[in-house]
Amino acid sequence: MLCSVSALVLVFTSLVTAHPAADAKPSGSVTINHDDPLIFYHGRWTNEPSSWWDGTGIKLYVQGLTSLTLNVGEATSAPVAPIGLSIDYSPYVSLNISTGVNVLPIPAATTSNGGKKTSVVRILAEDGSNNRIQIDSLVLNAGAKLLPYEPSKLHFQFIGDSLTAGYMDPHGVVDSWAVLIGESFKAEYNINAMSGICLTDQPCFGNARGLSFQYFRTEDTEYYYTTDHNYTTPWNFKKDLTPTHIWITIGANDASYNVTSSAFEEIYATFLTNVRKLYPTQPIFIDKPWAWPHPDGTFGYFYPDAYKNVVAKRNAAGDKHIYLIDMTGWLDFSDVFPDNQHPTPEGHVKVAAQMTTWLENWGLKPLANWATLP
Numbered sequence: 001m002l003c004s005v006s007a008l009v010l011v012f013t014s015l016v017t018a019h020p021a022a023d024a025k026p027s028g029s030v031t032i033n034h035d036d037p038l039i040f041y042h043g044r045w046t047n048e049p050s051s052w053w054d055g056t057g058i059k060l061y062v063q064g065l066t067s068l069t070l071n072v073g074e075a076t077s078a079p080v081a082p083i084g085l086s087i088d089y090s091p092y093v094s095l096n097i098s099t100g101v102n103v104l105p106i107p108a109a110t111t112s113n114g115g116k117k118t119s120v121v122r123i124l125a126e127d128g129s130n131n132r133i134q135i136d137s138l139v140l141n142a143g144a145k146l147l148p149y150e151p152s153k154l155h156f157q158f159i160g161d162s163l164t165a166g167y168m169d170p171h172g173v174v175d176s177w178a179v180l181i182g183e184s185f186k187a188e189y190n191i192n193a194m195s196g197i198c199l200t201d202q203p204c205f206g207n208a209r210g211l212s213f214q215y216f217r218t219e220d221t222e223y224y225y226t227t228d229h230n231y232t233t234p235w236n237f238k239k240d241l242t243p244t245h246i247w248i249t250i251g252a253n254d255a256s257y258n259v260t261s262s263a264f265e266e267i268y269a270t271f272l273t274n275v276r277k278l279y280p281t282q283p284i285f286i287d288k289p290w291a292w293p294h295p296d297g298t299f300g301y302f303y304p305d306a307y308k309n310v311v312a313k314r315n316a317a318g319d320k321h322i323y324l325i326d327m328t329g330w331l332d333f334s335d336v337f338p339d340n341q342h343p344t345p346e347g348h349v350k351v352a353a354q355m356t357t358w359l360e361n362w363g364l365k366p367l368a369n370w371a372t373l374p
């Protein structure tokens with residue numbers, strides 16, 4: 001008995017020594033609890049708070065930053081949750097975090113200069129499935145201080161499937177045209193896109209529910225595979241910055257599941273009615289996807305008329321803020337992964353460029369500066 005207790009003490013001692021960051025914080029370091037109002041959360045979080053949906057994350061405006069540690073809880077995706085980290089608006093760098101203590105690499109060039117310099121830190125979940133992060137606390141170096149992050153005036157909302165989620169891309173949603181557009185327009189952006197999901201509320205490619213249901217929930221469809229949280233809860237849309245512009249890019253999977261065009265139009269109309277209850281007058285862009293490029297140069301088209309019918313019906317009913325963006329021809333076979341016909345990172349760059357041209361012609365210009373500057 002005595003023997004095993006002292007063995008335990010020895011093991012414990014050596015653990016503490018091996019991982020000083022876990023228990024022995026450098027003196028003067030600043031611990032920020034997860035409920036600190038100066039943490040700017042975006043996307044969907046539970047009260048824990050744990051994140052759902054790729055693209056969900058936090059933004060921090062920090063004075064005098066030299067080090068940042070993320071303490072994350074048990075709900076965090078195991079074995080790892082891939083995240084993107086961007087300091088001072090540099091391109092997102094991919095990292096894996098996991099339950100426990102995660103010391104994030106802060107490049108020396110962006111750190112404190114006499115305690116006066118400020119830094120903007122942005123973190124988002126980049127994976128379609130391993131996207132849960134349960135934030136317990138953040139630890140900043142001694143002397144560092146959180147300041148209020150002021151969000152951009154542009155708030156983009158992207159709703160979609162794998163074509164928006166960056167399916168198969170090395171950095172997941174970070175490679176997608178949605179993030180590229182959000183970044184280049186200097187917008188805040190929320191993304192609700194699940195690979196394989198149908199708009200129709202039916203099981204599709206491993207998603208238990210369709211987007212016409214799931215969009216209104218806190219959790220993404222991964223809830224179904226989650227033992228500690230195998231249920232969904234209504235999302236409180238008051239927690240979001242109200243979107244200024246909304247994109248919907250959906251239908252590829254409904255078509256694969258042989259949902260008829262008329263059934264798809266009907267569910268789309270109902271979905272728009274429900275989205276309009278939240279956002280009565282915001283511009284909604286109904287994207288007609290670019291179709292599946294085939295190696296022989298032909299395309300796998302789907303729903304040739306549904307998107308324009310959906311837009312025409314709403315316009316006829318007096319909704320003047322619904323716009324069709326016809327992406328037909330935006331990509332060809334050289335822009336997609338040959339095995340699965342989803343856009344490569346370069347393909348997403350091409351979609352983003354065409355979308356930018358469309359938006360500029362429509363009247364939306366990128367902002368000159370972010371609202372919070374490092």
Ligand SMILES: *[C@@H]1O[C@H](CO)[C@@H](O)[C@H](O)[C@H]1NC(C)=O
Pocket residue numbers: 080082094095096
């Ligand atoms: C994250 O972990 C996965 C395997 O779990 C690995 O394939 C990937 O390369 C890792 N990413 C980074 C940035 O280390």
Ligand SMILES: *[C@@H]1O[C@H](CO)[C@@H](O)[C@H](O)[C@H]1NC(C)=O
Pocket residue numbers: 224225226227230
């Ligand atoms: C989640 O619940 C559903 C029933 O609603 C069940 O079919 C599924 O297997 C559960 N998943 C897990 C991981 O327990």
Ligand SMILES: *[C@@H]1O[C@H](CO)[C@@H](O)[C@H](O)[C@H]1NC(C)=O
Pocket residue numbers: 256257258
């Ligand atoms: C859709 O229809 C095609 C052609 O009839 C069939 O091969 C395929 O199995 C169907 N897919 C589903 C998911 O029902």
